[in-house]
Amino acid sequence: MLISSPPEDVIVVGGGLAGICAAIAAVEKGASSVTVLDRHCGGGASAISGGIVYAGGGTRTQREAGYGEDTADNMFRYLREEVDFAAVDEETLRRFCDESVARMEWLESHGAKFGGPLCPYRTSYPKPEYGLLYTGSEKAYPYCEKATPAPRGHRTNGKGSGAMKYTGGDLWRPLFESALKMGVKFQPATRVQAFIRDDVDGHVKGVVYRCFYHSTGLRAKLYKWFAETGKEYEPHLRPLARLLNGVAELIWKYGAKHVTSLESRAVILAAGGFIRNKSMLQESCPNAAGLATHGTSTTGDDGSGIKLGQSAGGAVSHLDRVSGWRFMYAPEAFLEGVIVGPGGERVGPEDHYGAAVCGNMIQHSGGKGYLILDSTQWSKVKSNVDEQTHSLWRMLVRYLLAFGHKKATTLEALAMSFKIDPGKLKYTVKEYNDAIANKQPDPVRKQDQYRSPIVSPPFYGIDISIRDDGLMMVPAITLGGLRVDGRSGMVLNQAGQPPPRLYAAGRTAAGVCSNNYVTGLSLADCVFSGKRAGEHAAHSLPEVRDSRPREALPVSTYNDLPSVL
Known part of the structure; x- marks a missing residue:
């Protein structure tokens, strides 16, 4: 059954950190109707991450810890060396650094909490009492000769979840609640299958997606529970996660038959990377052999967002780049x-x-x-x-x-x-x-x-050799994605031109950490690229909007969604 609804201003595909930041930013810039479509019930890989955001230039947390002398230029000089050959130009990287303090304040204005003393030792898994840490190679050669070392890993305050006490959910959840309060509509258990294209010039003007007919029905609730519980166990209990995800997939296969078309004036792809897509990995990332294609990723990291962008003519970049982590501290x-x-x-x-x-x-x-x-x-x-x-x-x-x-x-x-x-x-x-x-x-x-x-x-x-399973496995994420314009976040085609109304953010896009990664840089890029896409999409909306009565999608609250985050 295909049901059409009046056009939305902005549709966001993916409800992780990048997608929710895009939705909030779009509303703040004047979009009157924003809908987020998510294959589970929000959070994505961000919600099972360590919750560390890379930020500098004299943030409040840095100042309180005695490192307020860090500047945006100092941060830029370090990152220019660290992310060398990333898919961003110098202007975009400078913007990323120049706006870092303001982005942290923006996150806090929407409920995220940061703060705490500097962790006195090297780690990527700080104890809860520490709120600031060195997360990259700032103190190491040659980086220490390019820029004055400064701690820029801002750990989200919260109780965390899972055996490693990941606080990514404590970062994502308040932003999600803020988005709902602002009127963002959220459709869980939804998978976008294709774009609606304009008959004249072929530009994207909406999506076709599949979902459960009743998002509050028994099958939908069971799907959400199994999918979200499976996600919770991804980082440390892979066999259990695989079993739970398998059950969720069976429920989806036989229960999700409701097909809907939803038109919009802009579409933002924020559906994660492709570390779970074996064929894409074999083709693009031969260096991924031996790395664990799970850990802090979810079944949603299957490259579907990237493939959607390619179906509209989007070009890709840095698909051969993957980051695996062997921490010995x-x-x-x-x-x-x-x-x-x-x-x-x-x-x-x-x-x-x-x-x-x-x-x-x-x-x-x-x-x-x-x-x-x-x-x-x-x-x-x-x-x-x-x-x-x-x-x-x-x-x-x-x-x-x-x-x-x-x-x-x-x-x-x-x-x-x-x-x-x-x-x-x-x-x-x-x-x-x-x-x-x-x-x-x-x-x-x-x-x-x-x-x-x-x-x-x-x-x-x-x-400490690389292996893909067991206690000493090396988890990994993909870094490349759709090529995007540095100023707007619009997807670029092979000629370097943006297909109208189509954006990408987070790991669906090739961004600041598309070449190299340090802890916190992916979440920081999710915020940066999501906010950029949402702002530009809303700013570019036509002045005259459709005045037809709008059939609203069900509005959920976080507590309505079965989740163990």
């Missing part, structure tokens, strides 16, 4: 060791961000890596576990210290147990120690605060 003392490949050579600086460490292993050692420490460093790690870790990460570290390592009285014996070249490992460690003793720079330029000699037996090793 906290405790920080892990960074005092050396990471070597099977040949015994170091694969890169140990103090770089976890995605860079993972990338170095892929590029230089076939995805293999081994962390080598001596007994002094090992003891330091053990003494800092309770102070610097919590929840599931603490359990992982305790597993590594108890069972997940190898031990030997000599470096040669340790090398043999891992099938590492023993002579080369001994030379690598000697070179590392000699540089410390002679007060010379580290051979791969690791910073002094993470350097200590590897001299005291017994010696310890942990296999």
Whole structure:
């Protein structure tokens, strides 16, 4: 059955952080009717993320923590080096940095809460009492020579959810509630299948989607429960998540038969990335082999938003870029060791961000890596576990210290147990120690605060090689997407021209973190690109709007939606 409704001003496809920010911004700029269509019941991957937003330039949280001297230009100089060759021009990156403080204030005006002291140690999983942290490679070479290091990871205040206490839901939820209060209509359990195209010039003027006939019916409620519960367990209980998602998919297959066309004056695609689409990964990201295509992603990250944009002539960019994370901190003392490949050579600086460490292993050692420490460093790690870790990460570290390592009285014996070249490992460690003793720079330029000699037996090793399952899996996200105009967020075609009325945001678009990623940068880009698209879409609306009576979609509140966030 195909039912037509009067045109909306703006339709947003995807109800994660980027989509909700787009909807709010559109209403603020004058759009009188905004509808968000989401395949589950909102949140997306953002809601099961760590809830860390990358921001700088002297935010309130930075000022309160004593780092208010950070400037937008300083942030720009760091990010220009970090995200080099991203799909954004210098003007867009400067705008991203210049507006960073204002965006944080905007988030807070819609209910998001930030604040708290600086975390005194290196981690991507801070304890709840900390609200600010270093999340990238700001202190590492060569970044520290390009810009003054400053902490820019703003952790959302909240209780969090799941075994890792992810606070992404505490960021998304108040924004979602704010959007509903502003009159944004939300349609859950909905999958957009195609665009409505203008018969004359072919521009996008709406969507065709499939949903449950009654969004409050039993089948819809069961679908939402299984889908949302499955999403909750994605980061840490993959088999259970797979089972729950499978049941949700069966309910959808046999229960969702209601097809609706909805016209609009602008469409914003914010439907996530494509880490769950195996065929797209095999075609575009050969480097994704061995990485876990789950973790902080959902079944919605199947590339459907990107493919929709391509169906309207949209071009893509950076689809070959994927970010996998091998974190070896906290405790920080892990960074005092050396990471070597099977040949015994170091694969890169140990103090770089976890995605860079993972990338170095892929590029230089076939995805293999081994962390080598001596007994002094090992003891330091053990003494800092309770102070610097919590929840599931603490359990992982305790597993590594108890069972997940190898031990030997000599470096040669340790090398043999891992099938590492023993002579080369001994030379690598000697070179590392000699540089410390002679007060010379580290051979791969690791910073002094993470350097200590590897001299005291017994010696310890942990296999940190890339794998896609188990306790030591390497989670990943895709970074590329639809090419968009830097000023508006409109999707660009192969000729660099925007198809009228079509926008993309979040991981559906190739944005600030399309080349490299550090913790918090994707959520920050979701806010930036979503807000940009919503504002421009509303600003570009025709002055004369349809005056026909409007058949309103059901308006839900967050409490109406079965969810475990």
